[in-house]
Amino acid sequence: SQQGEEDPQALSIQEGENATMNCSYKTSINNLQWYRQNSGRGLVHLILIRSNEREKHSGRLRVTLDTSKKSSSLLITASRAADTASYFCATGGAGSYQLTFGKGTKLSVIP
Amino acid sequence: NAGVMQNPRHLVRRRGQEARLRCSPMKGHSHVYWYRQLPEEGLKFMVYLQKENIIDESGMPKERFSAEFPKEGPSILRIQQVVRGDSAAYFCASSPPLVAEETQYFGPGTRLLVL
Numbered sequence: 358s359q360q361g362e363e364d365p366q367a368l369s370i371q372e373g374e375n376a377t378m379n380c381s382y383k384t385s386i387n388n389l390q391w392y393r394q395n396s397g398r399g400l401v402h403l404i405l406i407r408s409n410e411r412e413k414h415s416g417r418l419r420v421t422l423d424t425s426k427k428s429s430s431l432l433i434t435a436s437r438a439a440d441t442a443s444y445f446c447a448t449g450g451a452g453s454y455q456l457t458f459g460k461g462t463k464l465s466v467i468p
Numbered sequence: 469n470a471g472v473m474q475n476p477r478h479l480v481r482r483r484g485q486e487a488r489l490r491c492s493p494m495k496g497h498s499h500v501y502w503y504r505q506l507p508e509e510g511l512k513f514m515v516y517l518q519k520e521n522i523i524d525e526s527g528m529p530k531e532r533f534s535a536e537f538p539k540e541g542p543s544i545l546r547i548q549q550v551v552r553g554d555s556a557a558y559f560c561a562s563s564p565p566l567v568a569e570e571t572q573y574f575g576p577g578t579r580l581l582v583l
Binding site: 388390392397398399401402447449454456457460461 | 499508509524561571577
């Protein structure tokens, strides 16, 4: 299965620092998406990057995709306490509607 | 534009009872997906439906679980004779009709606790 796996499992940083989370997957993909989940809540879609794209930005978020290494990274710049959440990558295969999620990275931003 | 709505948000059932989880997709979305999340885990795909059709139920347990998305009304995930292992958060997502394999918009989830 094309399972995304994030690392680190947990990350604790000071407010204002940058946070980098990584995701690796196993098989070819059509797109890779990042979601945020606050404790006990639903998932919020952050950004989608397609397999023919290498980098994408959205506000303080920067996502890279390296299909040769089957990996992606999510960078959150100038982190805020409100960024505290779990972050999941999810892969979508060509012609597939299933999203395959990793276990997530739990980010804590300390004020 | 209201997002994906799910109810109830929390559901407590005793072993052997039935659980019914409801999902109303975003306006204009005709594709619905159900996922299950165990504690400290990522989401696992269960089923993909369009109006009146089950497109892919490969992630659904073979017994006790069923899903529907009728012409009118919300999508329903039904779990019969619940067991403790069914305790999890169940998320519904929806997407617009033409790009079903891309962004999925998630609801707040239903947290099922089986006593």
